[in-house]
Amino acid sequence: MNRWTRRKFTHLAGAACLAPFCPRVARGQAKARVVVVGGGVGGATVAKYLAASEKGLDVTLIEPKPSYTTCFFSNLYLAGLRSLESLTHSYETLAQKYGITVIHDMAEAVDPVAKIVALKNGTKLAYDRAVVAPGIAFRYSDIEGYDEAATQSLPHAWNAGPQTKLLREQLESMEDGGVFVITAPPNPFRCPPGPYERASLIAYYFKQFKPRAKILILDAKDSFFEQDLFQDGWSRHYPGMIEWLPSQFTGGIKAVDVKGRAVKTAGGTFKAAVANIIPPQMAGELAQRAGLVDQSGWCPIDPLTFESKLQPGIHVVGDATSAGDMPKSAFVTNSQAKVCAFAIATALTGSEAAEPHLFNTCFTFLAAHDAVSDAISFKATAETIKISEILLSAVGEDAELRRQVVRTANGWYDAFTHDVFG
Known part of the structure; x- marks a missing residue:
């Protein structure tokens, strides 16, 4: 496995997400119909x-x-470093500039035989190719006592919006000296660094406004991605405030007491002033109804085209996929979507087939002025997707370098969301 230079990483972070897309379409050909489910x-x-x-x-x-x-960067909102409005994006440019027909309704079914997407309002849309981007669903039943209704008391905040606002309100109203408990789910799940970044940024908020508060991370795993970077950051920025308990110590998360705001593990019960329960995850509900999910709970795809291995003519991108070494992140989703778009253009318009280029770039905040990064290049084959090159931040980096990563991250967010939403 090769490692990249910082110069190469900067080029990837700034340019890869903005690559042009210009497939050739045969003259005189009627427009093929593509229905994309999930915005x-x-x-x-x-x-x-x-x-x-x-x-x-x-x-x-x-x-x-x-x-x-966006879920990404929503932990900054929890820390008081961003507004929720700055993370919210409309579909107006996609409709007005690119001529996309945007329908605000729920897709209830995808019929791969009739090639029809059925909407909740009764409309049926015919397609030549369909793309399903359903995101994640939660395996609530894996935690006794936790269900969708319980999220109104013990939020997961793993889909950004009302849940994020609720968690922020609970943190603001928590008394100084209280314990914030966050449960980190088993792999695979959306945004591997996310629970630990959340703990870091909530600690940043507590350090300013509730300095006697404590944070307890109850993990379903015995290790986690970039663990050395997080633990180094916690010791430097928040000594004594954050405690991480792995599964081998607790025996795993078993149940919650919603009224008592307590999390039960095999080894004991932990009382919380505020509890953030992030459940185990699986592919979104539409993917399950459409027969796109296998026994793993995720959607197997062709690594070169992201066409479903279970339902021909339907492509799946994003967190719902089972995509080899690729983590479930926003940049991965964007990268998959571009490869998928090229593949669909090739299939429908006769445009020239392109070699898949798959990347991930991730910025993770340890504090307001301390962020780390990773950049990964992947190689897709007919069988799977593997990591080919990787660059990670390291423990002991200069403080100015970390501040530069913060500046790069903020610029990346603006460029990336512009690339997605226009």
Whole structure:
């Protein structure tokens, strides 16, 4: 496995997400119809890049919500470092500039035989190719006492929006000296560094406004991604405030007491002033109803085209996929979506097939002025997707370098969301 230089990483972070997309379409050919279900990063990217193709395609995007709030960078909102409005993006540019038909409704079914997407309002949309970007669903039943209703008391905040606001309100109203308990789910799950970044940034908030508060991370795992970077950051910024308990210590998370705000493990019960329960995850509900999910709970895909291995003519991108070594992150989703768009253009318009280029870039905040990064290049084969090159931040980096990563991260967010939503 090769490691990249910082110069190469900066080029990837700044340029890869903005690569042009110009497939060739045969003259005189009627526009092929693509229906994209899900208006998150994956669905919006596929829709935009298909609609921007030369000659164009008839692209419809189905998304029930009028706007999208990014999960990535939402931990900064919890720390008081960003507004929720700054993380919220509309679909107006996709519709007005790129000519995408945006329908705000719920897709209830995808019929791969009739090639029909059925909406909640009764509309049926025919397609030549469909893309399903359903995100994640939660395996509530894995934690006794926790269900969707319980999220109104013990939020997961793993889909950004009302849950994020609720958790922020609970943190603001928590008395100084209280204990914030966060449960980290088993692999695989959306955003591997996310629970630990959340603990870091909530500690940043506590350090300023509730300095006697404590944070307890109850983990379903015995180790986690970038663990050395996080533990180094916690010791430098928040000594004595954050405690991480691995599964081998607690025996695993078993149940919650919603009224008592307590988390039960095999080894004991932990009382919380505020509890953030992040459940185990699986592919979104539409993927399950459409027969796109295997026994793993995720969607197996062709690594070169992201076409479903279970339902031909339907492609799946984003967190719902089972995609080899690729983590479930926003940049991965965007990268998958572009490869998927090229593959669909090739299949429908006769454009030249392109070699897949798959990347991940992730910025993780340890404090307001301390962030780390990783950049990963992947190699797709007919069988799977593997890591080919990687660059990670390291313990002991200069403080100015970490501040530069913060500045790069903020610039990356603006460029990235512009690339997705126009």
